[in-house]
Amino acid sequence: MKGQLAQAFAALDEERVYRIIDECLPIPGDPLMIVHELSRGMEQVGELFKKDEYALGELIYSGEIFKGAMDKVKPFLKEGDGKPERKVIMGTVEGDIHDLGKNIVITLLECSGFQVIDLGVDVPASKFVNAVKETGAGLVGMSLMLTTAMDSMRQAIRFLEDAAVRDRIKIMIGGAPTSERLREDVGADFHGRDAIEALAIARRVFHPAKGGRI
Ligand code: B12
Incomplete structure (x- = not known):
């Protein structure tokens, strides 16, 4: 094959x-x-x-x-039947409508026992904030495919900081033009290159003792 x-x-x-x-x-x-x-x-x-x-x-x-x-x-x-109380918010940032990569990440997380709140595409900063407040999720994943939407990612993280919810969550970013350098620049906690790394990050956030190698 x-x-x-x-x-x-x-x-x-x-x-x-x-x-x-x-x-x-x-x-x-x-x-x-x-x-x-x-x-x-x-x-x-x-x-x-x-x-x-x-x-x-x-x-x-x-x-x-x-x-x-x-x-x-x-x-x-599908990988067993984990309890889905570990919540992850996922969305493609504002200005960007690519969702295939995000959806693979979601599929893998759901199949591994995480509950995913999918905010969809073209997600404005305020929607990430509201979702964190409403769901109490511990991890937010932001997807990005267009270099022109990098500012939206930066803004979404700034909004989460301004809304005083940043310290209750971890933020991971991913998508083709993202990098470790962008992670530092926008102030996210993790950068994942693919869905497998996204899963490792989620495991590390929710089960630090088990590791979750990236
Ligand atoms: C398919 C596609 C489209 C489809 C999207 C369909 C859909 N439902 O998503 C459509 C036709 C709609 C589209 C539209 C456009 N596209 Co387009 N598109 C692509 C293409 C060919 C593939 C993207 C893709 O789905 N890859 C497959 C997935 C599986 O890979 P992935 O997204 O990278 O995801 C993986 C990882 O990145 C990671 N990941 C993804 N998200 C996250 C999140 C987290 C938290 C983590 C940890 C990991 C993670 O895990 C995923 C799975 O392993 C790319 C080229 C490319 N090679 O990337 C161009 C590309 C992204 N598009 C491009 C452009 C220019 C556009 C348009 C502006 C075109 C136009 N003139 O209208 C519009 C944008 C509209 C908009 N506002 O967003 C450019 C972007 C250039 C740039 N540097 O910004 C690219 C790079 C093409 C090119 N070479 O020029 N596009």
């Missing part, structure tokens, strides 16, 4: 993508490998878009295929 799935995805061959996944899933192996391959395919779509070989229509179509593929993988990611 390795390579073929990413390749089929990058070619936007929807039928082949689903066929490969259907063939792989009953094998008790690694559904995370499928997620990884899909992400690699998506990276290639982004490159083709950058080179003007794909237009916006193709970008949108890639998003649809990704969602369809994730729907197939989701049931296979």
